[in-house]
Amino acid sequence: MRTGPTRIVLTAVLLLAGGLVALLPLLADSRGPREIRIVARQMSFYVDGGATANPVIKVKPGERVRLTLVNEDAGLDHDFAVPAWSLTTPLLEGKGRTLLVFTAPSRPGTAEYVCSRHLAMMTGTIEVAAGSRQTTATDR
Numbered sequence: 001m002r003t004g005p006t007r008i009v010l011t012a013v014l015l016l017a018g019g020l021v022a023l024l025p026l027l028a029d030s031r032g033p034r035e036i037r038i039v040a041r042q043m044s045f046y047v048d049g050g051a052t053a054n055p056v057i058k059v060k061p062g063e064r065v066r067l068t069l070v071n072e073d074a075g076l077d078h079d080f081a082v083p084a085w086s087l088t089t090p091l092l093e094g095k096g097r098t099l100l101v102f103t104a105p106s107r108p109g110t111a112e113y114v115c116s117r118h119l120a121m122m123t124g125t126i127e128v129a130a131g132s133r134q135t136t137a138t139d140r
């Protein structure tokens, strides 16, 4: 007789807990690393599907970044490096892809990115800015 209301409360608590557990993957996703996809094509870098060669890449201070480099130049070696941050992907010898996960610097500022084999042609700016939107600067 007295178990009726208790059961209802217990059931409600269990349902609530189950709902929170179901939400956890969503919360984890929203805090997951920022994805940046860089394509090396015809001696230039293109970022996140944009059409601008060697665009400014914007990241937030302390942001976790998961960078994928795709080499579409069959006969050319490319990598992606930010020398000031001591970051370099493995060298892609011809077509292929590689992954680099890093944490952006905590202070706002800019640095140069390059392909270490083609310093003159494959170079641009990576910017750490607190107010920057979670997109890269392209001509979209």
Ligand SMILES: [Cu+2]
Residues within 6 Å of the ligand: 040, 043, 077, 078, 079, 115, 116, 117, 118, 122
């Ligand atoms: Cu290159």
